[in-house]
Amino acid sequence: MVTPESLERRIDELRVAIRRAVARGDRSRARDLRADLRQAERAWEDMLTDLERGGPAAAPAAAPAGTLVPVREQVHQALTLLGVPAAPRLIVAVHEAFFSGQLVAARLTSLRRDEERSFRSAPRSRAYYLCAALTADLLAPARGLIAVSTWPLERRVIGPLSPRVDFLTASIAVADSIARIPDPGPGAWALLWRFAVNIPGAQRGTGRAEPGRVAAAAQAELDVHADRDCEHRQAAAQRIRGQLDEAEQLFGSRLRAAAHRTGRAAS
Numbered sequence: 001m002v003t004p005e006s007l008e009r010r011i012d013e014l015r016v017a018i019r020r021a022v023a024r025g026d027r028s029r030a031r032d033l034r035a036d037l038r039q040a041e042r043a044w045e046d047m048l049t050d051l052e053r054g055g056p057a058a059a060p061a062a063a064p065a066g067t068l069v070p071v072r073e074q075v076h077q078a079l080t081l082l083g084v085p086a087a088p089r090l091i092v093a094v095h096e097a098f099f100s101g102q103l104v105a106a107r108l109t110s111l112r113r114d115e116e117r118s119f120r121s122a123p124r125s126r127a128y129y130l131c132a133a134l135t136a137d138l139l140a141p142a143r144g145l146i147a148v149s150t151w152p153l154e155r156r157v158i159g160p161l162s163p164r165v166d167f168l169t170a171s172i173a174v175a176d177s178i179a180r181i182p183d184p185g186p187g188a189w190a191l192l193w194r195f196a197v198n199i200p201g202a203q204r205g206t207g208r209a210e211p212g213r214v215a216a217a218a219q220a221e222l223d224v225h226a227d228r229d230c231e232h233r234q235a236a237a238q239r240i241r242g243q244l245d246e247a248e249q250l251f252g253s254r255l256r257a258a259a260h261r262t263g264r265a266a267s
Contacts, residue, residue: 004051007044014040024121029114032107036070072111074103075130076148083173084166085133085147085156093194097187098177112146116251123246131250133158136236139244141252149250153240159232161225168222171195171202175215 014037021030078094079086086094088108095103115129129149132141136159147156158166174192178184189209195218196202196209202217203209244253 004044004047007040007047011037011040011044021118024118024125026114026118026121029118032071032114071103071107072115072130074099074101075108075111075146076128078103079130079146079148081173081177082170083155084169085142085145085158086166086170087144088146090170091146093187093191094174097174097185097191098181108146112141112251116247119250120247129250131156132252134236134240134249134252136160136162136232139236139240139248139253153237153249154230154233157233157236157240159229159236161229161232165222165225165229167195168199168218168225171199171218172215172222175211175218179211179215 014033018030018033018037021027021033074095075091077099078091081094081098082090088105091108092103092105095101111130112132115131118126119129119131127150131147131149133145133147133156134140135142136157142158145158171192174188174195178188178192181188192211192214193209196214199214199217199221201220202214204213240249
């Protein structure tokens with residue numbers, strides 16, 4: 001339960017984070033943190049008003065606890081559950097299915113760009129960064145995919161078979177998470193169904209998706225592709241380590257992608 005004391009701690013933490021972002025010149029990050037601070041302060045004011053009126057010392061319905069978690073932490077939670085790079089729509093669906101609070105896809109649009117600016121201005125100042133998945137051919141940012149900097153480089157590389165392998169891996173992670181929850185909500189079942197309809201043998205004749213069945217079907221197909229995909233990823237990761245600097249290993253080489261597009265246009 002959110003209490004006045006927990007909100008006060010959160011407000012203090014946000015103020016410190018804002019000061020650090022301003023000192024680094026990270027204006028976008030500071031702007032997002034200020035929005036979170038205003039929301040926390042409003043929740044604190046509303047809670048005090050309730051206390052003055054003799055109401056319960058709990059967060060008002062308009063400001064549930066989950067909304068006080070910064071966007072980057074919400075995204076990190078969802079990606080950690082999936083264990084593979086993912087697009088914003090899937091990240092939002094996973095967050096809605098398994099975590100509290102609201103995550104809006106529109107707020108993810110500039111997130112990776114903001115993370116890159118933060119890393120380049122103050123490298124390794126954060127425990128993790130939301131970074132890019134990298135294409136195995138161009139070593140460039142994979143369009144629309146977000147990853148976590150603490151993952152092994154091989155997990156962030158996208159080769160020819162990687163989209164399917166990552167889809168299957170994510171489906172197993174979602175199925176396993178649902179199996180561990182005593183009472184999964186409708187969002188979790190809807191997410192599992194989205195995976196099941198794209199995996200042969202994952203559905204029962206009744207059309208219902210069951211976690212164990214989905215995980216088993218996904219694993220059976222994953223066993224077919226995993227070794228070849230691993231070879232592609234390892235080869236690309238070796239090239240990345242030899243050709244890209246630290247920041248490019250996280251966020252990709254846009255110069256390579258631009259040169260590739262220019263070469264194709266000239267031909």
